[in-house]
Amino acid sequence: MRLFICIGIFVTLSIPSLAQNAPKVEIFGGFSYLNYEAASVKLPSGTETIESSCSTTTSSSSSCISSTSSPSYISFNPRMGLYGWNGSVTAILTPWFGFTTDISGNYNTSTRSATTTETITDTDTPVCTPSSCSPITTTMTSTYKYTVSEPLLHHFLFGPQFYFPTGKMRTYAHFLIGGNHKSVSSSETVNQNTPSFTTVSSLVTSGSAASTNAFAMGFGGGVDYPLRKKLSWRTGADYLTSTGTAQNHFRVSTGLVWRIGK
Helix, strand or coil, X not given: CHHHHHHHHHHHHHHHHHCCCCCEEEEEEEEEEEEXXXXXXXXXXEEEEEEEEEEECCCCCEEXXXXXXXXXXXXXXXXXXXXXXXXXXXXXXECCEEEEEEXXXXXXXXXXXXXXXXXXXXXXXXXXXXXXXXXXXXXXXXXXXXXXXXXXXXXXXXXXXXXXXXXXXXXXXXXXXXXXXXXXXXXXXXXXEECCCCCEEEEEEEEEEEEEEEEEEEEEEEEEEECCCCEEEEEEEEXXXXXXXXXXXXXXXXXXXXXXXX
């Protein structure tokens, strides 16, 4: 993460000194909303059946045959609205091209959760001599609850930005690469209930507060509406993605743009 920050700052500050024909800098700052994919997990659901039967041979040994049908899985991809800020500094090299460094931070203190139920039925036909035995069936119900809470996400991105004048307004588009730092708390609770013969229940809970750095990239654009000669109001949108799970995020930003230079 520090490497991305150092590279972006160095390139952004050094490029204007190389662009003698267009010594302009553009500074943006404002509000940011991020539609955040907080998790990407699969939870078991439905019914799983296990059937086994054994037979006795003439040599008094037994052979068993078993079959299993797997349960289905439900995808849990909760999306949460994160609010925060977005800022950027762009070295404008030509009227239609520049190089930008983009930083943002988005936060939320709420929680999202999903609950599924899986039923496991185990039917066992044991070996009995001389007569056959009745099958023994055991049923276990497991309830899964997965929870994510308090996500935090920072992006540091840099890359080319292109400008397209459209009358009074000016549109732009960019492609950015860099990194992100994210932190999100998650927990999974499994409640197992076995009502055969004597009811037995157990509760297993696991949780973590993961804080990770990852490669990230994004692309998008927006529109600048002029307020004064060097002051505009910007509205932009970006699709952001990263490595690992929960990769798809959408960001909307709005705020003031101030241009410095000729």
